[in-house]
Amino acid sequence: MATSSPAATAAASVATDPPAPRRTSKLLIGLVAALGLAAAGAAAYVFVAPRFTDAAAAETAKAPVPEKPIFVLLEPLTVNLQSEGRSRFLQIGMALKVRDERAKAQIVEFMPELRSRLLVLLSNRAPESLVTSEDKARLAAEIHSALNAPLADGLPELGIASVSFNSFVVQ
Template sequence: MANSKAAKLQAVPPEGTPDASAGKPGKRKLVVLLAVVAALLSGAGVWLTSTDGRAWLAARLEPKPPSPIYVALESMTVNLQPDNGDRYLQIGIVLKSYDKEADGLVKMFMPELRSRVLLLLSSKTPAELYQADGKQKLVKEILALTRQPYSTTVSDLKVKDVLFTNFVIQ
């Protein structure tokens, strides 16, 4: 009987040692590490679906817009159609584009472009150009001029906006 009692005592693990149901110490660390990683990933997922997270993600994923290219035309002075006596317009125009070819195209066809713009400007009266909406209309008309064919191979100067740097009616 003493032998069977001693055998039973030896089958019980001593205190301080993990028993068979607890697993190995490395396995417990792995489970804790996986739980921490899962919590971090779920927190990141919640943040990315929030408004701030979506904005942050969109800012990194969207391609950056190209830098604008500005081409300045020489300042122009033109006689306006008479309302009450002689009036003239002194104007500075800058063309804005996002196409790298636009600078070369505008410079290549500068004499023809200037001629078209001068003809347009000389057809205006001071009353048309005094108001802001008259200036906006002029921007659209100059844009239309840049979109007309300039040769058999160039149908558009690729200009996206017209900016006035000087606008004086006297």
């Protein structure tokens, strides 16, 4: 009987054992595939996402941003109206929408003259001509024309965009 040394037995068992399974190569292939998919997703995000955000930003930029309106409130006016027999009056409060701060400053500066224009314009009215909403719209257009007229020769119009009533009482 031959005795063998422990080193020889280990060498013989290694030579007779079947080879190790190729599990590590399958794991390596799966890992490389996952990294490839992650890289493709990152590339898609980098190249495609800005197009959508740029399109959204362009849509937002195209939409006009409404400007903040500038109003000048006038103190209420009370004027006598033309009527047969009994006295009638109109009490009216209004706001002027102006185009810019320069127009607002000019209106405030010339307010006494503008109030005088309003009193003359309103005092020659018959009470029946101020009843319907069409009458009020017509009156607003007349007030707009009268107040928007230049204050002196050589000066531009005042820059009044519209006239709004905030109180309107005929008695």
